[in-house]
Amino acid sequence: MKQIVILGSTGSIGTSTLDIIAKFPDKFRAVGLTAGTNVEKLEEQIRTFSPAAVAMADDAAAERLRARCKGLKTTILSGTDGLRQVATAPDADLVISAIVGGAGLVPTLAAITAGKFIALANKEPMVMAGRLMQDEARKHGVRIFPVDSEHSALFQSMEGHRVEDILRLILTASGGPLWNLTKEELRRVTVEQALKHPNWKMGDKITIDSATLMNKGLEVVEAHWLFDIPASKIEVVVHRESIIHSLVEYQDRSVIAQLGLPDMRTPIAYAMNYPARVPLDLPSLNLAQIGTLTFFNPDHDRFPCLGFGYEALQVGGTMPAVLNAANEVAVQAFLDRRIGFLGIAETIRRTMDAHKPVEVSALEDALGADAWARAKAGEIVESLAAAAVR
Ligand SMILES: NC(=O)c1ccc[n+]([C@@H]2O[C@H](COP(=O)([O-])OP(=O)(O)OC[C@H]3O[C@@H](n4cnc5c(N)ncnc54)[C@H](OP(=O)(O)O)[C@@H]3O)[C@@H](O)[C@H]2O)c1
Structure with missing residues (x-):
């Protein structure tokens, strides 16, 4: 039985992780959960999963949660210290890092320092302090399993291969909801348009990052630190259908890719069960039905944020x-x-x-x-x- 802590349990990745825990009660137990401000959802999760402890980043929200959970056994903590305490819970085996943004850095790093294995969805800490996180992970014998679908695909495509044989990592990008718009049209884009992702249902911040292609810029930095591969060997191709999740080219020109319908439960479950795979109740990939897969070079003029990622890494x-x-x-x-x-x-x-x-x-x-x-x-x-x- 693996004891799981989820940092960001009320978000899109957090709730998908809890779906997997609920489906495999003999394999996993949620021992710690954290959220920012969403009291109602965290209360619901406490009542369903009975974790030993939870933490809310917001003190006032934690106070409201305590009032609503009187009589329950779960300890309710708050603030940065509370998040850190849940992230380092002595009985936790695996911490799912799924807070959005830089707010995840302190608790994720604390979990690494406490020797917890990490399933990393929260890419921003790796962008902010990749070297530090990897140094700490090495020091404490911690493995960091990627959850981001592209990095999970790279990880899977590298299994059983030698890093020195790698020529290129090729990250795929859906191009987001605004890929076909002109620069003039982009100027007038509404929030609603930018939030309509064609393939994935995710939190608002990453959905906007997908629309600007900043998500791919962040992922280039994340791939560099996760796999210790220089930026010059990391490329991006726009692949509108999000079926090929990323590819690795080796020096014999063989290219290995990982494919699947876009559903985050697949990479989350792989990170949680590695190296085993568990049966997930998802539709099979039907390539004949899909018919065509398309690929384009990124457009740095309309979407400059991808280039900013490379530039930041180089600086x-x-x-x-x-x-x-x-x-x-x-x-x-x-x-x-x-x-x-x-x-x-x-x-x-x-x-x-x-x-x-x-x-x-x-x-x-x-x-x-x-x-x-x-x-x-x-x-x-x-x-x-x-x-x-x-
Ligand atoms: N969603 C995806 O499919 C996907 C795919 C790949 C990678 N990722 C990465 O995974 C991370 C999470 O994405 P998401 O889409 O799941 O985000 P989300 O739906 O917005 O959820 C974010 C989670 O973080 C919590 N949170 C927000 N601000 C916080 C703060 N200041 N301190 C502590 N907790 C805070 C939220 O709590 P409240 O609910 O209380 O606000 C929620 O639990 C991001 O780094 C994203 O890039 C996501």
């Missing part, structure tokens, strides 16, 4: 953390309808241009760059919002 140090924080601020401003769609890339560009990177030698370096970039990007958002009103 190194605190630049990826700055890229990530500026993106988080800009995406939230777009979702709040304060800036337009193209304002996301502009905010990131201007924040990166203003940054003087330093090495990330400790957690504080990444967190310091994150705080600086949030303030800077906030100023840029204010100026863009003011210009739009004039």
